[in-house]
Amino acid sequence: MRVGVVFPQTEIGGDVGAVRAYGQRVEELGFGHVMAYDHVIGADPEVHQGWRGPYDVDTSFHEPMVLFGYLAALTSLEMVTGIIILPQRQTVLVAKQAAEVDLLTGGRFRLGVGLGWNRVEYEALGQDFSTRGRRIEEQVMLMRRLWTERSFSFEGEFDRVTGAGLAPLPVQRPIPVWFGAQSPPAYRRAGRLADGWFPQMAPGPELAEAKAVVDQAATLAGRDPVALGMDGRLQWRGDPDGLADLASRWREYGATHISINTMNAGLSTVDDHLAALEHAAAALGLGDV
Template identity: 80%
Template sequence: MRIGVVFPQTEIGADAGAVRAYGQAAEALGYRHVMAYDHVVGADPEVHRGWRGPYDVSSTFHEPMVLFGYLAALTSLELVTAIIILPQRQTALVAKQAAEVDLLSEGRLRLGVGLGWNQVEYEALGQDFGTRGSRMEEQVGLLRRLWTEPSITFEGAFDRVTGAGLAPLPVQRPIPVWFGAQSPRAYRRAGRLGDGWFPQVSPGPELEEAKAIVEGAAVEAGRDPGSLGMEGRVGWTGSQEALAELAGRWREAGATHLAVNTMGAGLGSVDGHLAALESAAEALGLRND
């Protein structure tokens, strides 16, 4: 099980030095990948009365593709979006940005995608919130063609490409696409289309039910369910024992990857996050790997 970290988007601030320190220290501690969430704009609660989203206009988010271009030169970590809100972005532009990150990182990008929940953000980016599910399914196939063929012609319900292609192509052809999933429909989509998935439930009956849906959809699509990756997540609570116990449950559940998340733990500065990651690394035995 490969163990990485969740980049503490909302708490690390805007200092480039802190971003660099975080990435390099995480690698030195033995973590294998860094995962970044995605939001382009936040909603202003003063305008959107009754706003209940987990993030708003004051929440700090670094743009994942630009962030990864920076970290690609500073670390050898795998770079994971979890998730890029794919349907609110232009497909060909995502393909180009992902190909460039993959090229500059020498094949270390894993593109996690999902639908998102923020209608305010969709409006700001000029995309239809209501058709996001069907659009994403079309986008994934188009992305893979753009990453593997020098010139394509494609006409779908949402995108049209006529005799065009990317140059340079990425190192990985195609780049792995993983799906965020927290509903039966999303589980089926991950099984049919994904190289892996990010469950939004903890190990236990709910996860086993989700896995059954993912694997069943893979079989129905003629795919090997054993080839799909699964990434769990463990939040830092200050207890090495609790973290190690939950990590063990993820391993037993068949997770191929695991991310340690320090956001929301009241750690303050980047030094606080790194101290927590050091303690977590000790609990997980990373330095002995």
């Protein structure tokens, strides 16, 4: 089971030095990947009365693909989007950006995708919120062709490509596509289409039920459920022993990866986040601690 970290998007802010220090120290501590999730634009609660989203116009988010290009020059970590809100982005452009990150990291990249929840963001990016479920399936199919074929034509419901292709192609052909999933339709979609998935719950009965749906969908699609990866999220709560126990539980449920999240733990600086990760690394028996 591979162990990585969740980049503390909302708490590092615009300090480039903190980004550099975080990436380099995470690698030194023995973590294998860094995961970042995606919001392009934030809603202003003064305009959107009654706004109840977890993020707004003042919440900091680094753009994952650009962030990964920067970190690829500083570390040999695997980069993971967990997740990119794919249907609000242009399919071919995402495929191009993903191919570039894959090249810069030497094939150490997983593209995690999901539907998102923010209608304001979809509107600002010129995409239809109501068709996002159908669109993501077409997008994944199209991206896989873009990553593996020199030139082709494609006519879908949402995208058209006429006699074109990407160059250079990525190292991984195709790049692994992982799905965020927190509903039965999303579990079934992950089973049918994904190379892996990100459960949004802790190990227990709910995870067992979700995994059963994913596995059944994979089987019905003629795929081997055992081949699907699963990346579990572990929230840092200041208890290294508890974190180690939770990691063991994820392993029992078949997780291939786990990611330690230090956001929303009362940590105010990058040094605080890294200190927490030092404790986590020691508890999990990782490298330089």
